[in-house]
Amino acid sequence: MAFKSVPVVPAGEAGALAAVADNRNQRLRRPEISDQTQIDPLTPLYCPDGAIALTAGRYAISERLCKGCGICAQESPGIRMVPEYTGPRGILN
Amino acid sequence: MTDSANTAEELFGQGHAGCKGCGAAIAGRQAMAALGRRTIITVPASCMATLGGGNTQTTWRTPFYHTLFECAPAVASGIRAALDIQGVKDVNVVSWGGDAGSADIGFQSLTGAAERQEHMIHVLYDNEMYMNTGGQTGSQTPLYAITTNGALGKKVRKKNMPAIMEAHGIDYVASANIAFPADLIAKFQKAAAKEGFSYIHILAPCHRGWGIKPDQTVDIARRATECGLWELYELDQGRRTRTYEPGLTPVADYLRAQGRFRNLTDAETAEYQAYVDAHYGGWGGKN
Amino acid sequence: MSKLFITGSEAAALGAKLARIEVLAYYPITPAFPAMERLSKYIEDGELNARFIRAESDHSALAAVLGGSLAGARCYTVTNSQGLLLMTEVVYHTAGLRQPVVMGVANRALSAPHSRFPEHGDAVSQDASGWIQLFCENNQDVLDNTIQAFRLAEELRTPVMVNYEGYIQSHTLEEVAAPDQAGADAFLPLVRRPALDVERPQGVNTVTSPEFYPSYKYSQNEAALKALTLIPAIAAAYNRSFAAASCGLLxxxxxxxxxxxxxxxxxxxxxxxxxxxxxxxxxxxxxxxxxxxxxxxxxxxxxxxxxxxxxxxxxxxxxxxxxxxxxxxxxxxxxxxxxxxxxxxxxxxxxxxxxxxxxxxxxxxxxxxxxxxxxxxxxxxxxxxxxxxxx
CATH class of the missing domain: 3.40.50.920 (Rossmann fold)
Structure with missing residues (x-):
């Protein structure tokens, strides 16, 4: 078999997952910010995935990191969950 | 949604391999917000250990080490010793175990490190069952909770870990809850400033094990404190302070919302309520 | 060089002291305990600048020195028999993490039935652990091998076990020629390779998939094989430095x-x-x-x-x-x-x-x-x- 190039001490690069993670396929629903003024400032600390942040005075949710758990929408009236997929459905639906 | 939101580098959590709505990951993110970059963290076998990285990639931006199950506080003791001998003083050394890795299989090394008053913080992130193996009963599983190997519910009470740790006479003992991040962060900041051993016990629900929806993780955790089953308090050099005054809602609001308590009878619910009424504030209701 | 009349336990402790170990952890067990007590005394007397972790079990003792090693310190522990068996999980783990921990083992028979007497059963139980295992014929070997073990472990990035028998060596006085500290320092330059370092963070022991796992094991095995050439070379260097007669492999x-x-x-x-x-x-x-x-x-x-x-x-x-x-x-x-x-x-x-x-x-x-x-x-x-x- 082809051996991988590995470090001597088994270890992973710090923070590397943040750069490559793509959690979109875990979502059935996605959070949508409907009102910036109705977001609890603690919401970023409730997010398990570090997917929501306040930057330049506005909250934004990462398309890539969000797994669609819905905690942010539970905690903040300014966020609501919408279906991830809105296109045509197959015969079973 | 946008991708600009994740440009802010988080010390832990972005891209982790845990479930959606993971309570452990929330606990980790809140704690790291307090601890900062100069922190070495050891995590024994647990969801927290495995969700943190795979192969050559990790979500941690601080030094992280996935230890064996029984010994994270012992490893942390060695790390502290090594830092001391190298004259490194400004690094937090943390062992972060689940309920099994702290209260059960990991208890020996925890009590050892606490008794030695090692300069470190031990965190028990508590999802009240052995979730990394699918959700079996452990010492931190509460009375009557149904688990994957206890379909009839647990017959005995949860072991009171903060009380046990208090008995070690360590610098700092605190309970915390992911639904109260400001309180949690303040406690980590206090612990990090101590010269000796600190113990922080965080209630961090696992929606899979608890039979709740992923989006209820924080809400259910909050109810645990609001109903008095998870008092938020600290013992700073032995001085006990309640850090949040809840409304003391009925325990049923917390218990009945969870699948793991689906078989709870009215009498059992009343028993829970009576227990909270008698003991809120510590054993014998001392506060 | 100086001639001493010491036990194997004292030779082990002296070897670790000459290596200037920085983190020591142990859990008392017979017959390894005299080496432990001697090391603690060195520290208490100020002859050895090391941090001692009074572990609450053998498992935690090795875990603690492993932690010390991961954070860049030179680490040592001593145990035997049941202690080694309790450590076993950490023994394998330490080798897999390629940490240069050195451990003295005052070989003793395993229970059951209970025995406190010498035998190699404990060392043999760690056969496949990935540690280099050296066996000592006499107390001179205990000292020589302990000192060389640190160089070997650090060059190879693989832990080393120095086996000496309970009582027959641990408690028996023999004449031993000891290197002086300056010579030992020159023989054992300290190179730190902390795996846990806030300046260069990484995640140690991540979950490893079948694509990667064999590669780590392959490199571990390569290191073990490399020891077959490194051990004689280190023995030759040691013999040159200290006019000793260490035999290396055999x-x-x-x-x-x-x-x-x-x-x-x-x-x-x-x-x-x-x-x-x-x-x-x-x-x-x-x-x-x-x-x-x-x-x-x-x-x-x-x-x-x-x-x-x-x-x-x-x-x-x-x-x-x-x-x-x-x-x-x-x-x-x-x-x-x-x-x-x-x-x-x-x-x-x-x-x-x-x-x-x-x-x-x-x-x-x-x-x-x-x-x-x-x-x-x-x-x-x-x-x-x-x-x-x-x-």
Missing amino acids: EAYRMEEAEHAVVAMGSVVATSRILVDELRKQGKKIGLIKVQTWRPFPAEALLRLLQNVRYTTVLDKNIIFGVGGALANDLKAAAYGRLHTVINGAILGLGGSPCGAREIKEALEQTEKSEGGGNRSVWIGSDPPAGGTKR
Whole structure:
């Protein structure tokens, strides 16, 4: 078999997952910010995935990191969950 | 949604391999917000250990080490010793175990490190069952909770870990809850400033094990404190302070919302309520 | 160099002190405890600048020194028998993390039944752990091997176990020539390679998939194989620095024209030397091979010495049930298709039972009787009888 190039001490690069993670396929629903003024400032600390942040005075949710758990929408009236997929459905639906 | 939101580098959590709505990951993110970059963290076998990285990639931006199950506080003791001998003083050394890795299989090394008053913080992130193996009963599983190997519910009470740790006479003992991040962060900041051993016990629900929806993780955790089953308090050099005054809602609001308590009878619910009424504030209701 | 009259425990402690260990952790156990107490005294007396972690178990002791090593310190621990078994999980883990921890093991028999006496069963239980395992013939070896172990471990990035037998070595005084501190410092330059470092964070021991796992194991095995060349080189450097006579992998003693070879490790080597001298006086063509490095197994070096030998008696102070002694088993595997010698594995000295010249001689006689009779172990000792087991 082809051996991988590995470090001597088994270890992973710090923070590397943040750069490559793509959690979109875990979502059935996605959070949508409907009102910036109705977001609890603690919401970023409730997010398990570090997917929501306040930057330049506005909250934004990462398309890539969000797994669609819905905690942010539970905690903040300014966020609501919408279906991830809105296109045509197959015969079973 | 946008991708600009994740440009802010988080010390832990972005891209982790845990479930959606993971309570452990929330606990980790809140704690790291307090601890900062100069922190070495050891995590024994647990969801927290495995969700943190795979192969050559990790979500941690601080030094992280996935230890064996029984010994994270012992490893942390060695790390502290090594830092001391190298004259490194400004690094937090943390062992972060689940309920099994702290209260059960990991208890020996925890009590050892606490008794030695090692300069470190031990965190028990508590999802009240052995979730990394699918959700079996452990010492931190509460009375009557149904688990994957206890379909009839647990017959005995949860072991009171903060009380046990208090008995070690360590610098700092605190309970915390992911639904109260400001309180949690303040406690980590206090612990990090101590010269000796600190113990922080965080209630961090696992929606899979608890039979709740992923989006209820924080809400259910909050109810645990609001109903008095998870008092938020600290013992700073032995001085006990309640850090949040809840409304003391009925325990049923917390218990009945969870699948793991689906078989709870009215009498059992009343028993829970009576227990909270008698003991809120510590054993014998001392506060 | 200075001449000292010290026990094996003191030699182990002195070796660790000369190596200027920085983190020490242990959990008391007999017969390893005198080495532990001596190290603690060095620290308390200010002769050794190290942090001591009073671990609450052997498992935690090794875990603590592992933590110290991951954070860049030179670390040492001592244990034996049940302590080593309790540590086992961490023993394997330390090797997998490639941490240069050095551990002294005051070999003692394993329970059950309970025994506190010398035997190699504990070390043999760690056979596949990935640690380099050195065995000491005498207290000089304990000191020499302990010092060399740090250089070996750090160059190879693999932990090293230094085995010396309980009581026979740990509690017995012998004359030992010791390097001075300046010489030891020059021999053991400290190079820190912290895996846990806030300046260069990384995640150690991540969940590893089948794509990656074999690569780590392959590199671990390569390191073990590299030890077969590194150990003699380090021994040669040590001997040059300190006018010592450390043998590295193994030593051939009076093997010239030998027809019968004794192969052994640990204290029974010293006894075998006396017997070989005696038998040579009687005109018997007999020699001795001291196996100092047992893991990795120095197969090629051993086979070279046994090319022209008719009988080989392997002395094992351990038993792998249903298989035989570990050393004999290794030699038989290595010799397959390569040697024509009769290899007789002799089990003796278990649980502190006698393994003096008389027992070794009995083993030799059994070997010479068993020509063509196959390679099975004989049990040496007054009871049970050789060649069989007692109900």
